[in-house]
Structures are given as structure tokens and as C-alpha cells.
Amino acid sequence: MDQVLTFDRNNDVSKIEGCNTRGIEYRWNIFLDRIANISTGSEVLDFGAGSLRDSFDLVSRNFHVTSIDMDKEIMSCYREKYQWPNNGSRHDLIANGDLFDALSKLDKKFALITCFDVLEHLDDPAAALRAIKEKMADNGLLFVTVPNGRTIFELAFRFDLMIARATGRVLRPGEPHLQRKSPKQWKKIISDAGLRVTDHDMEIGFFANTFAALVQLPLTLGGRILRSLGIQVNALAISEKICNGPQASWLYLIDRHSKHIFGGLYGWNLFVISK
Numbered sequence: 001m002d003q004v005l006t007f008d009r010n011n012d013v014s015k016i017e018g019c020n021t022r023g024i025e026y027r028w029n030i031f032l033d034r035i036a037n038i039s040t041g042s043e044v045l046d047f048g049a050g051s052l053r054d055s056f057d058l059v060s061r062n063f064h065v066t067s068i069d070m071d072k073e074i075m076s077c078y079r080e081k082y083q084w085p086n087n088g089s090r091h092d093l094i095a096n097g098d099l100f101d102a103l104s105k106l107d108k109k110f111a112l113i114t115c116f117d118v119l120e121h122l123d124d125p126a127a128a129l130r131a132i133k134e135k136m137a138d139n140g141l142l143f144v145t146v147p148n149g150r151t152i153f154e155l156a157f158r159f160d161l162m163i164a165r166a167t168g169r170v171l172r173p174g175e176p177h178l179q180r181k182s183p184k185q186w187k188k189i190i191s192d193a194g195l196r197v198t199d200h201d202m203e204i205g206f207f208a209n210t211f212a213a214l215v216q217l218p219l220t221l222g223g224r225i226l227r228s229l230g231i232q233v234n235a236l237a238i239s240e241k242i243c244n245g246p247q248a249s250w251l252y253l254i255d256r257h258s259k260h261i262f263g264g265l266y267g268w269n270l271f272v273i274s275k
Helices: 002-006 053-060 072-079 099-104 125-133 152-167 183-192 206-228 235-243 247-265
Strands: 018-021 024-027 043-047 064-069 091-095 110-116 136-147 196-203 268-274
Touching (some): 064 099, 125 183, 183 196, 206 247
Antiparallel strands (some): 018 024
16 A cells, blocks of 8 residues: 555644645645635545545534545555544545546535645646536535645656656656746636636745755655665655755744745745635
8 A cells, every 4th residue: 555655644734724844844724714704514525635635634623524636546555544433424435546527426506615635636626626616516616726836846756757757767647746837827827717816825935945946856766776686765755854954943033034035935835815
């Protein structure tokens, strides 16, 4: 079950509140401010639910949650990682290798749909957003997080994808980033899908994100080379140890004071979207 660990966030906070990465505890209010106005007991969809971390948060907030992702075994394994509250909220798992086939079969509308770290993995994010729009209630909201294609990480992911395709290296379905879009391009994709951005912010600061990339990317490449020679090295663990060092707090402070200059190069887009 190596794949289970690929996107395992059960020890992190929900993306509704923030995330812990680059050795920094990021927290934001862009989603919390909106979710406070959604009635408890409302129908909520977690699209591309991954490790179910956000589904767990939503159930804990007394919403009826439907979680959609690709693999039933993986979803079930993630589900066992949480102590689900006995608060009367319903939680449904839907596993389908074709996420949009699963979406089309739903016969309800949702007051809230979350789509965290999903669109960058899809061939046609605009088509995905149009399909999601059909499941939004008239006054429903869509929360989206997507990477900023201007960062070193995303440039490296694009280069690695090109190499993988050229060499025939097998990539797990749903794992690689297929899109490398700037904030402006993401906004156009959302608009082209007939949706409206009601709020937008950038998080994961430029300096912290760039430092992490300069550490993690060479170590990842070196680890891959060593594994091909039969030498097992946990490059990710080494990079996390370095990035979690004392410099993280300083990088966070520099980022916060320079966001007005480097905000467009921050690592992640946070969108609140309506019809």
C-alpha cells in the first residue's frame, strides 16, 4: 500500500484551515469565513478526497459529506485512520476510476464542494469545473486550491513529466501535475467554466517555497539515482529534516513582510468560487 502514503495528510490540519509544510504551520481564514455561513446539516461534496482529511473536518462540522476519489481500497484504508464523530452526520464514500462518471451519477446538489489539490492532476480542468458546477446548489460555493505554475517546484514537475513521457517511466494515475498555470491563467479557466471567483489569496511564501525546492529537488534526484544503483535512501525524510530547521521561522517572517512584492510567486492559490 505504498500509494496510500503518497497523499497521506491525516496528521496535518484540513486545507479548510491551512497546512503544515516547508517547516511552517500555515493558517488561513479565506475558507473558514465562508463555511461559517453554511448551515450545519447541509450536503457537502469532497471531490478528489485523497486521504479524507478534509472530509473528516467537514463531518466534524456537522455536514453530510460525500467523498469521491478513484480507489475504494485506498479510501477505506484512509478512513480507518480517523476517529469519526458520532454527531449524526452522514459520510458516503464513492470510489470510481472515472471521477466524472461518479460525479454525473450523483442526484443531489451541494451547498459546498471542496476541490483541494485536484485540478492540477487533470487533463482538462475547465471541463472538470463545468461538471462540478452542475452539482452546485444555486447559492453554493466551491473551494479550490491549486499550485502556482511560476514556482521552481512546478517547473521541475513539468520537466520531470516530460522526461517520464519520453523515457516511458510509469507514473501512478492521478499523481503527476499535468497543469502548470499562473494565478491569472487559473482565473481564466474558472471564468471559462462559467464560474466566478469571489475571493482569492496566495499562500506558501516565496522564500520558504524556493528554499524547500532547492533542497528537495536535488535530494530527490540523487535518491532516485542511488535507488537505481541498489542503494536505498529516504531523500524525502532528509529534505524534510533540513526544511524543518531553525531557518523556517525566519523564512516565514521574510515572506510575510514581502508578500506585497512576491505574492505572485507564492506557491499556492486559494479560491472561493460561486456560480
